[in-house]
Amino acid sequence: MRLYVTLASPWVRRVRVTILELGIEDRFEFVQTKWPHSWGTQTVAMPADFTAATPVMRIPALVTDTVTLTDSHAICDYLNAEFGAHRLLAREGKARWQALSTMALANSVLEAQIMRRAETLRSDKERSDDFIAKMRDRTFRCFAALEKHLPDFGGTFDLAQITTAVACSYDDWRYGRGWRSTAPKLAAWYDSVAARPSMKATEPAETPQR
Numbered sequence: 001m002r003l004y005v006t007l008a009s010p011w012v013r014r015v016r017v018t019i020l021e022l023g024i025e026d027r028f029e030f031v032q033t034k035w036p037h038s039w040g041t042q043t044v045a046m047p048a049d050f051t052a053a054t055p056v057m058r059i060p061a062l063v064t065d066t067v068t069l070t071d072s073h074a075i076c077d078y079l080n081a082e083f084g085a086h087r088l089l090a091r092e093g094k095a096r097w098q099a100l101s102t103m104a105l106a107n108s109v110l111e112a113q114i115m116r117r118a119e120t121l122r123s124d125k126e127r128s129d130d131f132i133a134k135m136r137d138r139t140f141r142c143f144a145a146l147e148k149h150l151p152d153f154g155g156t157f158d159l160a161q162i163t164t165a166v167a168c169s170y171d172d173w174r175y176g177r178g179w180r181s182t183a184p185k186l187a188a189w190y191d192s193v194a195a196r197p198s199m200k201a202t203e204p205a206e207t208p209q210r
């Protein structure tokens with residue numbers, strides 16, 4: 001299977017952490033992609049194999065012999081079903097809906113973080129400080145809500161926990177530790193899971209621009 005990745009993307013990271021938690025990394029060819037900072041507002045030139053794999057032209061994208069998946073949740077769900085016997089996300093029932101409830105909040109944090117990043121990369125003339133503040137506010141509200149989900153977190157580092165941990169980590173890395181005061185218990189939980197080998201092996205770094 002071929003997985004298109006970058007070092008910085010939190011959506012890529014949730015897939016990479018899932019792969020490591022399932023112990024199936026040997027099955028993948030990881031293709032690093034490069035993104036100039038103009039990606040936030042312009043279509044950037046990409047290699048032909050990438051554009052052929054994904055008309056969406058976003059990462060992650062997974063190409064297998066039987067299916068191509070161009071969204072991180074779909075990829076994680078596929079890996080969980082095909083290689084994890086639904087260990088990281090229940091197939092049905094209350095546990096599934098609880099996990100999806102947490103995951104939707106955590107994924108909304110990722111969306112706000114990346115929209116804020118794209119806005120930050122605009123020129124001084126175009127950048128909207130209001131929009132950046134709106135995305136930061138959404139992030140902080142969702143972190144506070146995620147803190148209320150903590151009592152439901154089980155003993156397995158599952159897809160809901162993986163997405164939450166990746167969201168916490170991205171804010172620390174890109175925007176600083178300010179979020180921690182809005183969700184101190186979540187921050188303490190994050191510090192405990194950040195030491196997992198799957199999290200350590202996928203710590204974010206700047207994506208090469210060319």
Ligand SMILES: N[C@@H](CCC(=O)N[C@@H](CS)C(=O)NCC(=O)O)C(=O)O
Nearest residue numbers: 009010011058059060070071072073
């Ligand atoms: N909902 C998608 C979002 C993927 C996404 O937006 N990835 C970003 C990287 S963090 C990207 O490729 N952006 C490039 C662009 O929008 O042109 C997912 O969960 O995979």
